[in-house]
Amino acid sequence: MTASQEQKLGAADIAALVRREISKGNLQLHDRLPPERVLAETYGAARGTVRKALTRLEEEGFVEIRAGSGTYVVHQPDGSTANAIENATPLELMDTRFALEPHICRLAVLHGRHNDFDRMEALCTRMEECVDDPVGFSEADTEFHRAIVDSTRNGLLIWIIDQIGNVRSADDWTRMRHLTLDAQTIRTYNVQHRQILNAIRTREPERAANVMKEHLETARLSLTRASET
Amino acid sequence: MTASQEQKLGAADIAALVRREISKGNLQLHDRLPPERVLAETYGAARGTVRKALTRLEEEGFVEIRAGSGTYVVHQPDGSTANAIENATPLELMDTRFALEPHICRLAVLHGRHNDFDRMEALCTRMEECVDDPVGFSEADTEFHRAIVDSTRNGLLIWIIDQIGNVRSADDWTRMRHLTLDAQTIRTYNVQHRQILNAIRTREPERAANVMKEHLETARLSLTRASET
DNA sequence: GCTCCATAAACCAATATTATACCAAAAAAT
DNA sequence: ATTTTTTGGTATAATATTGGTTTATGGAGC
Known part of the structure; x- marks a missing residue:
């Protein structure tokens, strides 16, 4: 589940991590997350993998990916x-x-x-x-x-x-x-x-x-x- | 851990920072924020970038930009x-x-x-x-x-x-x-x-x-x- | 064998950023 | 009043950054 040490992180894992950062508030509405290439390095994964994770998060409605610009948070973590x-x-x-x-x-x-x-x-x-x-x-x-x-x-x-x-x-x-x-x-x-x-x-x-x-x-x-x- | 370490700050990042200063109260209602040229220097970005950030904040209703005068805070952070x-x-x-x-x-x-x-x-x-x-x-x-x-x-x-x-x-x-x-x-x-x-x-x-x-x-x-x- | 997934590298297209110059509105100084 | 200074507004061309795509490769599991 939570791969604590230097396990290989799959696309699903990365998606989960980012999703969590959003609900946690570390990434707030309108924030731009780091470029795919940077994320790839910090999570120790290939860019393609990060890409899959982000695409999935976009489908789920957490982020919006804009070509040439970046990936942005579009989700209010039910602060209601x-x-x-x-x-x-x-x-x-x-x-x-x-x-x-x-x-x-x-x-x-x-x-x-x-x-x-x-x-x-x-x-x-x-x-x-x-x-x-x-x-x-x-x-x-x-x-x-x-x-x-x-x-x-x-x-x-x-x-x-x-x-x-x-x-x-x-x-x-x-x-x-x-x-x-x-x-x-x-x-x-x-x-x-x-x-x-x-x-x-x-x-x-x-x-x-x-x-x-x-x-x-x-x-x-x-x-x-x-x-x- | 927002991606705000020693990275170059983009318009979105700057917008986020200012937005937070306002919600936090460091910038209060009717305060004038520093001139664009100063902000550009303090954030280590070009003026055009700062400008984009401010324009966006104006659209969001956080600030009001007055030509020749300055940029002013127009937003009461949801106090409660x-x-x-x-x-x-x-x-x-x-x-x-x-x-x-x-x-x-x-x-x-x-x-x-x-x-x-x-x-x-x-x-x-x-x-x-x-x-x-x-x-x-x-x-x-x-x-x-x-x-x-x-x-x-x-x-x-x-x-x-x-x-x-x-x-x-x-x-x-x-x-x-x-x-x-x-x-x-x-x-x-x-x-x-x-x-x-x-x-x-x-x-x-x-x-x-x-x-x-x-x-x-x-x-x-x-x-x-x-x-x- | 096959498939699925992740990696790595290269290149493309969209967008952002920079640096500079000059204009116009407002404010300040005279 | 007039001038000077400060501030935002606009334009532009060169450059950098970022997502989008493709391709080839290798490993794990079936």
């Missing part, structure tokens, strides 16, 4: 953010949150500042006023988790949570969610939110992470309960 | 995705991996199948053959972590790790990384990779997660050590 996110199932989402949010709490303990905590505090009170308003609660809830990740000052994490937030607001998905949001559940969530905030405020990373885990566990339970209905 | 990722610092990246990968190991224990493990196994051996080849090791390493997340069958997580992989392959960032990859470090990594694989194979979620944490801790250490240089 939308797709991976739109198609995410509620369970996939829960697993992802399980991975991210407890550790985010630890980081919030490390990097959070007073005004971050004030913002969370405000959101807690707002949620407590929404015991009978699932929609309002849901908005505040999203913002609360967003506030936590904001306090980490980690742009990458913030961006990821942001993207995930787009899933949470997907249509049928929110509908499902609201089913699970009776007053009792909201009250439980509120208690947990307070616990999370306190743990972060008192700078206890592990406790913060654990409380977040419990919180997510609760959320997962009401989810699976709802989907059994 | 590219920016958060391109601008991520190594430390932000480490924190993010700390959040994700241990839990991903747990999920791999739950959902992984035999052929997943076989793939990881193959990558382990490949890495062990790369003790003196940092570049080859680095590739295999990325693919190993990718294999783990693949085995979770969680499209959302796979997508996230994929995005993060793009950071890892950013230019100056890889350069920094290779500095830290002496043979000794690679050997340490290899041991840890084996431990991770074994823990997943024997279906021990917590042990898998913990070994992954250790692994990341090691990586973070060699990173901070490198940046103090």
Whole structure:
């Protein structure tokens, strides 16, 4: 398969390698790949072989070969953010949150500042006023988790949570969610939110992470309960 | 490894370079780029070639060429995705991996199948053959972590790790990384990779997660050590 | 034997690049 | 205002690069 050492590379192998470079992003859209004669040398193959590989890639729609000019990349490696996110199932989402949010709490303990905590505090009170308003609660809830990740000052994490937030607001998905949001559940969530905030405020990373885990566990339970209905 | 070493740069190459400077933010909206004659010299090409590149970029809507005045940037790089990722610092990246990968190991224990493990196994051996080849090791390493997340069958997580992989392959960032990859470090990594694989194979979620944490801790250490240089 | 595939070399045709010169629009200096 | 400088716009002929094609050769597997 992957000929690691100095094996002979066939046309198919070379095609695979180049195809991979493209999906990997090393070769981007509109890039011109090296001349056939150069490729031949770097892959240790004859020009004819490289040529076969490229012709095949052209048929597959990865590249475009222009005589006298060169071979160019014509393929967006399905960067469609939308797709991976739109198609995410509620369970996939829960697993992802399980991975991210407890550790985010630890980081919030490390990097959070007073005004971050004030913002969370405000959101807690707002949620407590929404015991009978699932929609309002849901908005505040999203913002609360967003506030936590904001306090980490980690742009990458913030961006990821942001993207995930787009899933949470997907249509049928929110509908499902609201089913699970009776007053009792909201009250439980509120208690947990307070616990999370306190743990972060008192700078206890592990406790913060654990409380977040419990919180997510609760959320997962009401989810699976709802989907059994 | 774009074909941009000491080769002669063609119009397409120059267009690609400028396009990237724009997406990256080094050239911002309404900035004027250097005169064609200067660009020609800096890129080591004739003016006509630079000209072709710029004309093409104008057609693509990246720049606007005004006779007698100059060439100006007219393009907002799709802020959301590219920016958060391109601008991520190594430390932000480490924190993010700390959040994700241990839990991903747990999920791999739950959902992984035999052929997943076989793939990881193959990558382990490949890495062990790369003790003196940092570049080859680095590739295999990325693919190993990718294999783990693949085995979770969680499209959302796979997508996230994929995005993060793009950071890892950013230019100056890889350069920094290779500095830290002496043979000794690679050997340490290899041991840890084996431990991770074994823990997943024997279906021990917590042990898998913990070994992954250790692994990341090691990586973070060699990173901070490198940046103090 | 045969076929399939890869190699190597040579040559052709399409395109790109270079180097140079000069023009026209805009900006800057006077 | 006018001149000067800078900048893009255009043209051209020589040269270099690149894909396209053909041919002859050799090896691996059937």
